[in-house]
Amino acid sequence: MNKELEHSFVELLEKHQNIAHKVCRLYTNNYDAHNDLFQEITIQLWRAYPKFRGDAKFSTWMYRVALNTAITLYRKSKRTINTQDFSGVEFKIKSEDYDNTEEEQLKVLYKAIRQLNDIDKALIFLYLEDKDYREISETLGISEVNARVKMNRIKTKLKTILNP
């Protein structure tokens, strides 16, 4: 791989690294695992980069590679789970945790999201990133209708957690 390619890649990744960090934040629960997953996402992006065509946006392309790495390719999460929890988020949700302040609401919501399975996390992630259902369905490889139905179910689930 030539230096020019490497340079253009690093420049783009530096600019859009936030996407990978957000995926790591969602799929790992400690500092080491976060870095580990970020490293793997970088490798996968770099390997796929020569085939990246400029007609797609780098960020759009990056969402797919980062999520695929987190959901399918990454296999170290088990090893590093349950060490110190950098987000300070607890795992068990109790209805007593609920408090009407925004901060409390957010805390409970983040807790709830962390308990979702890998696929539901991907759905909520793409929703939070303002992706439309077409892009969500294309990223995950499911139909648009099913993406919408599932998303509504997750929303209802989160709402129930907040308003028991």
Place this chain on the structure above:
Amino acid sequence: MDELDLLKKDWNKPSQDKNLSAKDIYPMLHKKSSSIVKTLFYISIAELVFWTLINVSPYFMSASYRAKLDMVYTNQTVFTLVNMISYGIIFLFVYLLFKAHKAISVTDSAKKLMESILKTRKIIKYYVIYNLVVSFFAMVIGIYFGLKNNPEASRKFANATDEQLLLMYAVMIGFTAVFVVIIWLFYKLIYGLLLKRLNRNYNELQKLEL
């Protein structure tokens, strides 16, 4: 939906994650991947080599086996044909495996990527099944010709009572069964651990499409 809007707003706030510089990113490009695809690739290579050796090595390592085999294949054309077919099958599997690995693309949709990985695993599974079947038939044919060409053994065989024959068959079937179960457990363990998460997520995606 108020709560999720609130979450969205918070989610899109400037990141609290550390911001890596280009200097931090450069060394990351050259680190080794620890993805399951890479592990699967090494396992498939190991399996190809292992099973090929298992089926080929007796021929090269034991002169008596070679002699017996030559005796079985009195017809040289049949021997050449069998050899050509078995090597052809090995090459076919190598080709299929190579093609399947090439087809794995991280830029596909999540579901397609999972399917490509599972397809690779399936090819190697078929290769193992093929080898087990070949080993089984080789064993049966070997015993048959061994007895046929060994007058003492065939005499003993002819004189054996029904009970003795039954016991002999039971022992043979028992050994084969234990062998197959051990191999099956070994695969369950290796692929079970490696593909547990992938299978779970794939099933989850499948469930969404029902």
